[in-house]
Amino acid sequence: MKVENQKVVGIEYTLKNHAGEVIDSNEGEDILHFIQGIGNIVPGLEKAMHGKAAGDRFEVLVKAAEGYGVYDEKLVRRVPREKLKGLANVKKGMMVRSESPDGEQVFTVTHVTDTEIKLDGNHPLAGQDLFFAIRVAEVRDATKEELAHGHVHGPGGHHHH
Structure with a gap:
């Protein structure tokens, strides 16, 4: 299954700044899950995710304007x-x-x-280009409940508000 809008995507990622320093990573930790196409992740990464499949590995440079915005x-x-x-x-x-x-x-x-x-009031990463190394761990259909709530629920899709 390919990454497209309204699919749940699970990724392992490492985020580095322009100097190559690791800013954030979930390698060896819980997979990050999000619903593609609804703004759960920065726009530049969301665009780069489109069309990928479980098992894919890739790197992408996300310019500041497509990341956390330009510094204001x-x-x-x-x-x-x-x-x-x-x-x-x-x-x-x-x-x-x-x-x-x-x-x-x-x-x-x-x-x-x-x-x-x-x-x-700027995001701490505003004005910075972001370098992501991504491993797509999972792609699945989002449940009606997940789409209605705008976020991914736990294993098996169960979640109570």
Whole structure:
């Protein structure tokens, strides 16, 4: 069976940055399952998956725009420390949730001073080209329930919300 839209795909992957450093990998761990064609994975990898079959191995370069997006300076905010009184022990690298008119947004704390906190709403991999090494472990039809919920359920397709 080939990878096409609305199929469940299971992959083993290694993700590297432009310097060849491993950023993430599930080799030797649980297979990553997703539904092809509904945006469960970055667009560039989803495009590269199309037409592959279980057992296929391939490598793909996903440009930043087709990965986690280009870096957007407008998503970087400097906030006076007193506005974040609830975050007494704020440290660089922490993730902070904030409500905005567009809904909840997640920021990474990138700099902390006595008076100011710098928050970055970009994905940590925004602006970076991504190098994936992929092994397709499984391709199967998605269940009606999986398609309705927009994600893959556990072994045998059983999952309760």
